[in-house]
Amino acid sequence: TRKESSAASDVYKRQDVATAHNGHDALDKLPRIGVPSLFVVDCEMPRMDGLELTRKLRALNQFDNTPIIMLTTRSNIKEMAIEVGVTQFLPKPYDRATFTEAVRSVCPEIEAVGAA
Numbered sequence: 639t640r641k642e643s644s645a646a647s648d649v650y651k652r653q654d655v656a657t658a659h660n661g662h663d664a665l666d667k668l669p670r671i672g673v674p675s676l677f678v679v680d681c682e683m684p685r686m687d688g689l690e691l692t693r694k695l696r697a698l699n700q701f702d703n704t705p706i707i708m709l710t711t712r713s714n715i716k717e718m719a720i721e722v723g724v725t726q727f728l729p730k731p732y733d734r735a736t737f738t739e740a741v742r743s744v745c746p747e748i749e750a751v752g753a754a
Contacts, residue, residue: 661686663692673700676745681710681719689715689722696723705744 651672656671658664660683677695695701705725709732716727725744728736738744741748 645646649726660684661688661691661694664691673704675704675748676741677701677704677706678741679706679708679724681708681715689719692722693726707740707744 652666654671656667656674658667661679662685664677664679665686679688679690679691683691686694688710692708695704695706706723707726707728708719708724709728710719711729711730713729719727726740728740732740
């Protein structure tokens with residue numbers, strides 16, 4: 639969603655951030671962007687939700703080890719999200735510090751703006 643892509647762009651200005659409107663759009667863009675350092679997916683996307691997108695990403699060999707952070711208001715799906723391959727589960731609402739720590743925990747090579 640716009641909020642998540644804006645948060646990622648604000649925190650990680652030195653990184654390229656690709657956005658998608660839904661899971662289908664994300665899969666369609668992958669051939670053009672290659673293998674990203676990290677996926678940040680919203681569980682509540684239209685057409686293909688974050689759980690289904692995660693299943694499809696994990697079925698592709700090139701994304702076996704790519705971290706996936708799932709953002710959601712649905713706290714009751716954490717176990718299911720982990721089972722399908724989510725690396726880090728981040729409930730909404732969250733603040734910048736929480737988002738930054740989640741990214742740092744799964745992808746320490748990405749440097750946040752203003753990080754020590």
